[in-house]
Amino acid sequence: MSLLSFLIPIALGMGAAGLAAFFWAMRNDQFEDLDGAANRILIDEEESL
Amino acid sequence: MNVLAPDTTAALPELRDTRFTVPGIRCAGCIAKIERGLAGLDGIESARVNFSAKRVAIRHDAQLSEEALGKALRELGFEAQPVLDNPLARDDAETQMLLRALAVAGFGMMNIMLLSVSVWSGAGGATRELFHWLSALIALPTIAYAGRPFFSSALMALRYRRTNMDVPISIGVILATALSVHETIIGAEHAYFDSAVMLLFFLLAGRALDASMRGRTRAGIGALLSSMGRSASVIRSDGATERVAADRLKPGMMMLVAAGEALAADGEVEQGTGAIDNAMLTGESAPQPVAPGSPVHAGAINLFDPLHVRITAVAGDTVIAEIARLMDEAGQSRSRYVRIADRAARLYAPAVHSLAALAFVGWMLAGAGWHQSLVIAIAVLIITCPCALGLAVPAAQVVASGALIRKGLLVKDGSALERLAEVDIALFDKTGTLTLGFPQPDLSALDDDARAVALGLAQHSCHPFSRGLVDSLRDSGITPEPIDHAREEAGKGLTGLWNGTEVALERPDGQSAVMASQLRIGGRCWALPFSAPLRPDTREALDRLRTLGIESRILSGDRSDAVARVARELGLFAHAAASPQEKLAQLEQLKQQGHFPLMVGDGLNDGPALAAAHASIAPGTASDASQQAADAVFIGERLMPVALAVQVARRAMQIVRQNFVLAIGYNALAVPLALLGYVTPMIAAIAMSMSSIIVVSNSLRLAGAAR
Numbered sequence: 001m002s003l004l005s006f007l008i009p010i011a012l013g014m015g016a017a018g019l020a021a022f023f024w025a026m027r028n029d030q031f032e033d034l035d036g037a038a039n040r041i042l043i044d045e046e047e048s049l
Numbered sequence: 050m051n052v053l054a055p056d057t058t059a060a061l062p063e064l065r066d067t068r069f070t071v072p073g074i075r076c077a078g079c080i081a082k083i084e085r086g087l088a089g090l091d092g093i094e095s096a097r098v099n100f101s102a103k104r105v106a107i108r109h110d111a112q113l114s115e116e117a118l119g120k121a122l123r124e125l126g127f128e129a130q131p132v133l134d135n136p137l138a139r140d141d142a143e144t145q146m147l148l149r150a151l152a153v154a155g156f157g158m159m160n161i162m163l164l165s166v167s168v169w170s171g172a173g174g175a176t177r178e179l180f181h182w183l184s185a186l187i188a189l190p191t192i193a194y195a196g197r198p199f200f201s202s203a204l205m206a207l208r209y210r211r212t213n214m215d216v217p218i219s220i221g222v223i224l225a226t227a228l229s230v231h232e233t234i235i236g237a238e239h240a241y242f243d244s245a246v247m248l249l250f251f252l253l254a255g256r257a258l259d260a261s262m263r264g265r266t267r268a269g270i271g272a273l274l275s276s277m278g279r280s281a282s283v284i285r286s287d288g289a290t291e292r293v294a295a296d297r298l299k300p301g302m303m304m305l306v307a308a309g310e311a312l313a314a315d316g317e318v319e320q321g322t323g324a325i326d327n328a329m330l331t332g333e334s335a336p337q338p339v340a341p342g343s344p345v346h347a348g349a350i351n352l353f354d355p356l357h358v359r360i361t362a363v364a365g366d367t368v369i370a371e372i373a374r375l376m377d378e379a380g381q382s383r384s385r386y387v388r389i390a391d392r393a394a395r396l397y398a399p400a401v402h403s404l405a406a407l408a409f410v411g412w413m414l415a416g417a418g419w420h421q422s423l424v425i426a427i428a429v430l431i432i433t434c435p436c437a438l439g440l441a442v443p444a445a446q447v448v449a450s451g452a453l454i455r456k457g458l459l460v461k462d463g464s465a466l467e468r469l470a471e472v473d474i475a476l477f478d479k480t481g482t483l484t485l486g487f488p489q490p491d492l493s494a495l496d497d498d499a500r501a502v503a504l505g506l507a508q509h510s511c512h513p514f515s516r517g518l519v520d521s522l523r524d525s526g527i528t529p530e531p532i533d534h535a536r537e538e539a540g541k542g543l544t545g546l547w548n549g550t551e552v553a554l555e556r557p558d559g560q561s562a563v564m565a566s567q568l569r570i571g572g573r574c575w576a577l578p579f580s581a582p583l584r585p586d587t588r589e590a591l592d593r594l595r596t597l598g599i600e601s602r603i604l605s606g607d608r609s610d611a612v613a614r615v616a617r618e619l620g621l622f623a624h625a626a627a628s629p630q631e632k633l634a635q636l637e638q639l640k641q642q643g644h645f646p647l648m649v650g651d652g653l654n655d656g657p658a659l660a661a662a663h664a665s666i667a668p669g670t671a672s673d674a675s676q677q678a679a680d681a682v683f684i685g686e687r688l689m690p691v692a693l694a695v696q697v698a699r700r701a702m703q704i705v706r707q708n709f710v711l712a713i714g715y716n717a718l719a720v721p722l723a724l725l726g727y728v729t730p731m732i733a734a735i736a737m738s739m740s741s742i743i744v745v746s747n748s749l750r751l752a753g754a755a756r
Contacts, residue, residue, distance in 0.1 A: 004176075008183065012160055019156045026145060036100030042077035 063111040064094060067118060069129040072669075074103050079127070086125045093118075105129070123508075126523075144260040150195040151257050154250040157191030158243070162734075165243040169731045181233040181240045188242035192226055195249045198256060214394040214439065217401050221430045222248060228427050239424075244431050244733045251741050252439040259443040259463060262450050266459040281306070281313040284357070295347075295363075304358045306351045308510070308537070316358040318343045323353030348653050348672070352510075353537055371629075388464050389702075390442045393709060397438070405430045408724050421726070428728040432719045437712030437740035442705050444748035449701035452755040458666075458683045458690035460698075465680030468664040469698035471645045475594055475691075476636070476658070478650030479605035479612055481670060483587055483619070485686060488517045488579040495568065495575055497527070503568050503577075505529040506543050506554050514566050514579055515543070515554070542566070583615065584688040591619060593692035597699070599647070604632055606654045632658040649691055651675055666691050693755050700754040708744045715740035 025031065074080065080098045083105055087096035092110035099106065107118055115131045122129035164180040172180060196219070203215040222245050229240040282290045284303040293302075295313040303319065306312055312325075324336040327349050336352055339345060345358060409426035413419065446463040453460055460466050477483050495503065504522040507515040508529055522529075532552065535545035542555030553569040554577075566577040584590075591601050603623035605612045616623035624635065636658050639646045648655065648662035651671035659665040659678040667679035676682050683690035719736045722728050 004179075008164075011163060012187075015156050015160055019152055022152050023149065026148065033099045033101045036080065036098060039077040039080060039100055043081040 064108055065111045067107050067109065067115060067131060069105045069107065069119065069122060069131055070103060071098075071105050071122065071127045071129045072103050073127045074098060074100060074105075082125060083122070083127065087121060090121055093121075141264065144257070144264045147198060147253060147257045147260050150198060151250070151253040153191055154195035154246060154253050157187050157195070158246045158250045160187050161243045161246055165730065165734070169729075177238075178233075178236050181229075181236075181242075184240060184242040185230055185233050188226065188229070188246055191246055192222060192249065195246075195253060196222055199249070199252065213391050214398070217394070217398045217430075218248070218252060218439070220402075221245075221427075224427050225431055228423065239730055241427065241431060241730050241733070244730055244737065247734055247737055248431070251437075251737065255440040255443040258440075258447045262443070262447045263462045266450065266454065266461055298360055298363045300360050300363060302360045304360060306356045306358055308351055308353055308355065311350050312345055312347050312358065314360045315344070315346050315362040316360045318345060318356055319359045320357035321354055323351065323356060326350040326352055388442075389467055389705060390438070393438065397713075401430065401433045404433065404720070404724075411724075412726070417726075425723065425726045428726070428733065429720065429723040431733050432723040432728055432736060433716050437715065437737075437744045438709065440741055440744050441708035441712050441748075444745050445701050445704040445708060445751060448748050448751040449697050449704075449754060452752055453681075453690070453694060453697055456690050456693050456755045457685045457687070458681055458694050460681045460694065461679075465664065466698045466701055468645075468680065469647070469694055470702040472647035472664050472695060473599060474639060474644045475599050475601045475647040475649060476604040476639075476662070477601060477621075478652065478655050479603055479607050479615055480581070481651040482649055482668060483603065483615060483688070484581045484583055488514055488581050489521055490514070490518050490566070491578045491580070492521065492525075494577075498530075499568060499570060499575055500525075500527045501530040502532070502547050502552050502570055503554065505532040505547065506535060506545055506552060506568075509535040509545070510537050510543055510554075517579065518554075518577070583618070584686055586687050586689050587619065590688040590692045591621070593689070594695065597692070597695055599695065604635055604648075604650075604658070606632075606652065629654045629657050633661055636661045647695070666694060697751070697754045701751055704748055704751055708747055711743055711747060712740050715743065 071083070074083070080100060083098055084096050087093050087105070087107060092113040094108045094110075096105055096107045098104070105122070109118065119129050119131065161184045164184050168177050168180055199215045199218050199222070202213065203219040206213045206216055225241040225245040225248075229242050229245070232238075232240050280292050280294045281298060282305040283293045283298070284290050284305050290305055298304075298314045304312070304314065304316065318339050318341050320341060322338075322340045324338045325345055326336050327346075339356070344361075345356075405426045408429045409422045412422035412425050417425075442463060446466050449466060450460045460469070492500065500522055503518060504527050507518040507522070509515075509532065530547055532545035532547055535543060537543045542553055544551065544553045544555075546552070547570065550571045551569075552571075554566060555569065556566060566579060568575045568577055594601055601621055603612060603616050603619075603621050603625075604627055605623070605625050606627055606629075607625060609625040612623050612625035624631075627635070632655065636646050636648065640661075640663070645663040648658045648665040649667070650659055650665075651668050653672045653674055655667075656672075656674045656678050659667060659675055664681075665679045666681045666683060667675045669676075669682055669684040671679070671682070681694055683694075715736065719728065719732065722732065
């Protein structure tokens with residue numbers, strides 16, 4: 001029983017953290033351009049610098 | 050990553066954001082080219098490409114006009130149209146709301162499951178009570194948040210004295226929650242929080258899939274839409290010009306119509322000669338010459354030198370507005386179409402409700418006491434709740450539309466897919482639908498240098514020949530040569546200087562044929578014959594439609610001789626020189642004969658027909674209004690996506706029906722258990738997830754249907 005009083009808040013807290021992260025990501029338009037993000041890794045950085 | 054060059058000049062003036070839709074963005078190279086190319090220019094602070102939506106957002110000095118930015122993009126090699134407002138914002142908001150609700154339901158479901166599994170595996174006494182209370186604590190806010198889409202839609206349906214899928218869902222969820230709270234308070238053995246939240250999670254997954262399918266295809270179509278003809282440059286009495294939105298134009302105003310611009314109102318040419326492209330308005334393929342005094346109509350595109358046009362009719366009185374009115378009226382019949390999920394719900398919901406009520410009454414009569422009777426009735430309600438049913442339709446339709454997107458066809462929503470499956474006769478427009486929109490040049494005579502010069506020259510013009518030339522040259526990977534002093538003269542052609550040599554794209558001497566042009570570099574000449582060819586796979590596509598049992602016909606606004614030639618070549622029945630009203634009448638007649646017509650067309654003149662047809666498809670080169678009226682848009686040169694659309698839609702509906710049988714069958718197996726009072730929350734949870742998984746896996750079989 002005493003173990004539960006640790007484990008349940010931890011489980012809930014981790015779930016809530018994941019949920020908060022998802023909400024944050026959505027508010028910050030992280031899912032706006034998924035195909036673009038996939039393509040951008042192919043762009044060479046150095047030229048023009 | 051990909052940081053744009055920071056502007057070091059101090060104290061920038063006022064900044065503005067302008068967004069352009071750029072359909073030509075195809076790869077990482079394009080992203081880099083646009084972002085770097087624009088960021089290097091004066092007055093532009095930053096540019097950000099959205100690859101999925103094929104858009105560029107530019108943050109720039111307010112001094113810089115839209116035209117200048119559009120020109121900068123064209124110089125980088127991309128066709129671009131400014132985006133006025135985001136017409137898709139509302140859909141995006143809906144999808145985001147559903148995703149948030151789905152995330153919350155997922156969080157709640159996992160945590161409640163965690164607690165429920167311990168209860169199922171034997172936790173008792175104080176632990177079980179604590180777990181039920183914890184579950185209630187998680188479930189109540191979760192249901193209140195994640196259930197809103199269902200509750201509000203159910204309320205709406207009830208207010209109009211109808212039922213939809215959401216009514217049994219809402220009743221089931223609310224009753225199960227209320228009962229579970231009661232059980233928790235009295236410290237009973239079972240609580241149904243997990244079932245209630247799980248039900249919401251699976252149903253929200255279906256809704257989110259449905260919304261994301263609409264969002265994805267609408268973003269694709271949105272990228273094709275332009276803002277042409279929605280505003281005009283008006284010359285004021287002091288000689289200055291200003292941009293006026295189409296709805297604020299008045300008869301008597303003088304419009305200055307630049308080359309390539311669409312007219313925003315009907316009028317009469319006052320100054321300037323040239324030609325206009327009426328293809329969108331009437332379906333006629335050849336440009337029409339204009340001179341002072343010629344009447345011109347909104348929606349036509351000016352091909353050459355700027356024209357001064359005195360407005361004679363605006364907004365409500367133009368030819369376009371008449372077409373829009375026809376489209377509105379024609380669209381009414383389609384809004385009466387009832388989607389298969391709602392048709393199923395109409396049969397299913399009363400059955401579920403009466404079954405649950407019967408279970409309650411039956412157990413009461415058997416003397417079980419109201420508490421046990423209620424528990425059993427709610428178990429029946431939960432077990433029969435259309436959880437897999439909620440997934441049956443969207444899962445199949447999302448996979449089907451994904452398969453079609455890979456073949457270049459964007460279906461707007463699930464209802465469109467359902468209607469496409471039912472069509473039995475296809476009507477095709479000619480210009481731009483069976484044939485390619487732009488005349489295609491025969492380039493075999495040209496060497497590489499000549500091609501590069503031709504591309505350099507053609508870029509300066511909006512004439513259909515030039516655009517056809519640009520399209521085919523750019524596709525073959527030619528880089529344009531810079532041309533100085535390029536100018537275009539109506540009826541003659543384009544001239545310019547290339548490294549000091551005079552070059553020209555012009556009408557060949559002594560030849561009256563409309564479909565020809567010639568390239569001249571210094572003293573050398575190359576003939577450039579043009580043709581408006583059929584799409585390369587027209588025959589195969591029509592054959593495929595025939596094997597699906599669909600008869601094809603031509604319904605065109607172009608002249609009879611041009612239509613007859615194509616009709617003979619393809620062996621189709623044709624109706625030529627049809628006005629928008631006549632096209633509409635044809636469709637109505639077919640519908641009255643009991644047919645379900647499919648209309649495929651691109652011009653504004655096809656708009657009413659597209660809206661009236663049982664289902665409709667437009668090519669990506671179609672006018673905005675047509676793309677908006679159509680159920681689906683296909684991209685590229687091939688016509689096959691049209692035939693594939695029908696084939697995949699039919700296959701998808703087969704799968705949907707199988708899904709219904711599977712989902713109902715699975716639940717029906719569990720109903721006797723529920724009626725006898727043997728359904729525990731664990732059985733409900735297993736039944737629910739198993740039937741959902743089966744339905745989703747069955748839908749995945751559609752992935753290869755577009756062959």
